[in-house]
Amino acid sequence: MENSRQASIKRNLAIRARVIQAVRRFFIDHDYLEVETPCRIPAPAPEAHIDAEAADNWYLHTSPELCMKRLLAAGYPRIFQVCRCFRSKERGRRHLPEMTLLEWYCAGHSYLDMMDQCEDLIRFTAKQTGLGNVIVYQDQSIDLKARWDRMTVAQAFDKFASMSMQSALASNRFDEVTAVEIEPHLGRTKPLFLYDYPVSSGALARLKPDDRSVAERFELYICGLELCNAFTELVDPAEQKIRFEHEQTVRRLSGKNVSPMPQKFLDALQYMPEAAGNALGIDRLVMLLADTNKIDDVVAFTPEEL
Template sequence: MVFRQSALRANLILRAEVFQAVRRFFIAADFLEVETPWRIPAPAPEAHIEAVPACGWFIHTSPELCMKRLLAAGYPRIFQICRCARNRERGDRHLPEFTLLEWYAAGWTYREMMAHCEALLLDVSRSLGRGDRLVFRGHAVDLAPPWHRLPVREAFERLAPVSMDDALARGRFDEMIGCVIEPRLGLEKPVFLHDYPAQCGALARLAPGDPSTAERFELYICGMELCNAFTELTDPREQRRRFEDEAARRAAAGLLAYPSPERFLEALEHMPPASGNAMGLDRLVMLFADTARIDDVVAFIPEEL
């Protein structure tokens, strides 16, 4: 019998080394590693993410809601490496079950979180003996900070055939980001794509003085999105309104209705100002393994179970 896993030994060893380096980095920075339930009664009602039903509840699409409740309970710096699931996601960069690194820091904004991302990836690279340079699919990427910071509106002006406002009005925003802008980001230096339109940041704080902009960023290296981060919204009334808007979008699209996450909304009243980040660790391993297929960095894929 031929085992696919036999050919993956080097990548699976690399995967373990990446995970160990990530843990060392956060422990050294005084973050507490936490573990939250993977089955929850009510996920955040995001219009473009589908949770997997599980015995009347749902497998979490990220540990976000429970981790924010820990912030509210007085834990100022926390991180978690956990398995998550999202329905109908499969491709060279997607699995329906995947590994997520998520972390939060009280008192930070998305600006401090950008700097922390730079430090994390550089530390992991050096731990692996790769230094300050990453080579992925023929592209040599300089990891030395500071990395490039590119506002979304400017990215549309420089890289897309339509403006950001036109793309939003025509329902083509995600298409332009995914098909036109994303492949051209981070080919020589990592890029933080930041300051998203307000309607594209359901859990993010709006920029002070600019309610049209959400304090959100995504990190891109060699055209691949690695993480999604916010300055967190901590106003429970505003968060409830946004959840209701997202639920309405889901209903209009004929998607499954979720219960309201009431205990999260109650806890939000006590949550301190903070920033949070969710990073796909499978994709991070892909970068260091120099492979374009997520199948090459996981021990099992759905098709062989």
């Protein structure tokens, strides 16, 4: 037998298979339709800090979001997908340029409903993977059974950061301070939802009706590991176009490639119902359940091995 990395991660790949099987079982049991959408598209969602990989004058999708929302607009109220997604220049201990993403949408739900469902999904997946209500990650015991913590981004800055959220935004250091000073503290003993992001960090999310300075977006953290990104969907095509144009301007001023406006998505958005959506990194979830802090340990092949 070849003495390779692949031979050393058999346990982790078995966990990975059980995780994906459990995810499918969860959504099928909750009356979701599994869908497949193209991974090569003419125009991705313009986002300032996510770079799509070019593919013969089109792009490999960074997420299946635009096509899945068009299915919502066409009358599919509960859909999910497990697929490969591609993000240029993303490589690190927790990042791969080609990753596996779980994305799901539910008409009539808000980001608060999505938090509850996210709890149910991960508890179910941990159980189906052979773990109980308490998991151990990097010598830290995590209680999945108790109600998970929720904290606004502003509260997290006040508690953990060296400056306020507004100061970080004004100095263009929001992402840096969040990653370095806040994220390591999140979800240390039980999972934590970090929610209500500033408008500038929620290009496709609905603004909060009683506080339009923040978007109805959350991320889930367990032991400092970010697992998902979710929000109440923005369904106003005029506002969405303005948001996209802003993201394109930021990209242009940064010297980055600017992809075409996804006009067919904007055209469909007027028919989309109120809904919530969530994108969860399967690789990250397997890292958590396999108790490893390196994404290479949970994939069959890394880019460098090909």
